[in-house]
Amino acid sequence: xxxDDIISLKSRQKRRLYEPIVLYKALTEITHEQGALxxxxxxxxxxxxxERYHHFLHKLASICDxxxxxxxxxxxxxLDEEEKYKYVFACNQISDRxxxxxxxxxxxxxxxxxxxxxxxxxxxxTVESEILKKILSFNSPRINCYLxxxxxxxxxxxLEYCQMQTDTANTSVEEGLRSLDRAIEDxxxxxxxxxxxxxxxxxxxPHRN
Numbered sequence: 586x587x588x589d590d591i592i593s594l595k596s597r598q599k600r601r602l603y604e605p606i607v608l609y610k611a612l613t614e615i616t617h618e619q620g621a622l623x624x625x626x627x628x629x630x631x632x633x634x635x636e637r638y639h640h641f642l643h644k645l646a647s648i649c650d651x652x653x654x655x656x657x658x659x660x661x662x663x664l665d666e667e668e669k670y671k672y673v674f675a676c677n678q679i680s681d682r683x684x685x686x687x688x689x690x691x692x693x694x695x696x697x698x699x700x701x702x703x704x705x706x707x708x709x710x711t712v713e714s715e716i717l718k719k720i721l722s723f724n725s726p727r728i729n730c731y732l733x734x735x736x737x738x739x740x741x742x743x744l745e746y747c748q749m750q751t752d753t754a755n756t757s758v759e760e761g762l763r764s765l766d767r768a769i770e771d772x773x774x775x776x777x778x779x780x781x782x783x784x785x786x787x788x789x790x791p792h793r794n
Contacts, residue, residue: 597667648694649676649687651724659687690723736769 594602631640642661649659656678664671672695676687697712704712721728740762747759 645691648720648724649674649690650727652726653730690719693719732769736766740766
């Protein structure tokens with residue numbers, strides 16, 4: 586081969602060539618660093634630009650983790666391309682349909698947040714409300730797991746404890762627990778499809794004799 590046979594690569598082609606090389610190098614180095622695979626600690630109130638960046642990605646990934654057990658744990662990264670930013674994500678073990686649903690959720694959220702800082706207050710409130718509804722709907726399997734456990738186990742155990750007490754304070758707690766139980770019944774996502782969470786089954790709440 587002579588120098589005349591060498592074809593120079595365009596900038597985008599070079600980027601495509603270097604991406605797998607950089608990834609391989611990073612994975613090789615990180616496996617030799619003690620403790621490097623531990624989850625990064627994300628401060629609740631990020632101050633630096635880097636902390637805000639990781640905080641944003643962490644929150645974005647967390648809304649995709651819709652079921653308990655680890656199958657829907659999601660990682661998200663942003664690729665800085667020449668003309669645009671590209672969001673890429675990966676989940677542990679989900680079907681093609683669930684992957685598509687996750688993509689649709691992220692697309693909807695990111696599209697809704699575009700130019701959010703320029704919106705008037707009333708529009709911000711409307712957009713925020715719509716986003717929260719979509720996130721709650723998407724995460725209904727996980728939420729129902731928590732509600733079922735709270736209703737069928739935790740509240741029942743607390744009520745059983747209250748039955749053994751005679752003071753006024755515990756009577757008030759008992760009334761509050763029963764109100765909470767009724768509220769959970771009303772807020773469960775009854776119209777959502779079946780999820781993978783194992784419920785404890787229905788139990789009769791104990792009453793004072």
